[in-house]
Amino acid sequence: xxxxxxxxxxxxxxxxxxxxxxxxxxxxxxxxxxxxxxxxxxxxxxxxxxxxxxxxxxxxxxxxxxxxxxxxxxxxxxxxxxxxxxxxxxxxxxxxxxxxxxxxxxxxxxxxx
Amino acid sequence: xxxxxxxxxxxxxxxxxxxxxxxxxxxxxxxxxxxxxxxxxxxxxxxxxxxxxxxxxxxxxxxxxxxxxxxxxxxxxxxxxxxxxxxxxxxxxxxxxxxxxxxxxxxxxxxxx
Numbered sequence: 001x002x003x004x005x006x007x008x009x010x011x012x013x014x015x016x017x018x019x020x021x022x023x024x025x026x027x028x029x030x031x032x033x034x035x036x037x038x039x040x041x042x043x044x045x046x047x048x049x050x051x052x053x054x055x056x057x058x059x060x061x062x063x064x065x066x067x068x069x070x071x072x073x074x075x076x077x078x079x080x081x082x083x084x085x086x087x088x089x090x091x092x093x094x095x096x097x098x099x100x101x102x103x104x105x106x107x108x109x110x111x112x113x
Numbered sequence: 114x115x116x117x118x119x120x121x122x123x124x125x126x127x128x129x130x131x132x133x134x135x136x137x138x139x140x141x142x143x144x145x146x147x148x149x150x151x152x153x154x155x156x157x158x159x160x161x162x163x164x165x166x167x168x169x170x171x172x173x174x175x176x177x178x179x180x181x182x183x184x185x186x187x188x189x190x191x192x193x194x195x196x197x198x199x200x201x202x203x204x205x206x207x208x209x210x211x212x213x214x215x216x217x218x219x220x221x222x223x224x225x226x
Contacts, residue, residue, distance in 0.1 A: 104155030
């Protein structure tokens with residue numbers, strides 16, 4: 001019954017080798033988010049989509065890009081991963097009604113060799 | 114400057130003890146959520162509070178939203194090892210984007226048997 005599904009759960013890539021993380025949702029929510037979370041810290045918002053409108057956080061490095069081809073899917077592309085990009089990446093969704101809670105996937109743990 | 118100050122950051126207690134986690138801000142929130150996150154998983158919503166002074170109970174967990182909607186607390190009665198996890202408060206700032214949540218830094222709770 002998973003509603004926000006992230007694949008893969010674990011991803012290992014090499015320093016500088018592009019990597020793509022995926023997220024799908026069955027909630028038909030308008031808003032999708034990508035967060036970066038480092039060990040036992042709060043999630044840090046990278047960007048979000050409201051429908052097809054992309055909203056980047058001011059401090060998100062250019063190395064991070066995102067695509068949302070349709071309502072159900074959203075991708076996080078890291079063009080040239082550095083060691084500092086090793087983290088848990090969380091996808092979340094929420095409905096268009098303001099103030100609604102966010103529904104999180106179980107995350108993708110990214111390791112950089 | 115952290116918009117949502119969450120305390121304590123770490124808490125280690127024995128099974129059966131009570132505890133309270135606090136979330137404080139100088140900003141007014143239109144809604145505030147509490148999440149629990151277990152290792153290797155995404156945050157799971159526990160509760161949403163929207164009305165100043167609101168109290169919600171979820172079994173042994175009691176959540177309170179301050180009258181001025183600037184602070185919140187989570188009280189756990191008779192903690193159990195299954196309560197172990199990272200507790201996150203997150204809110205939508207009143208007058209700001211309702212689609213973005215401001216997270217506290219989290220409280221890492223360990224309940225020892």
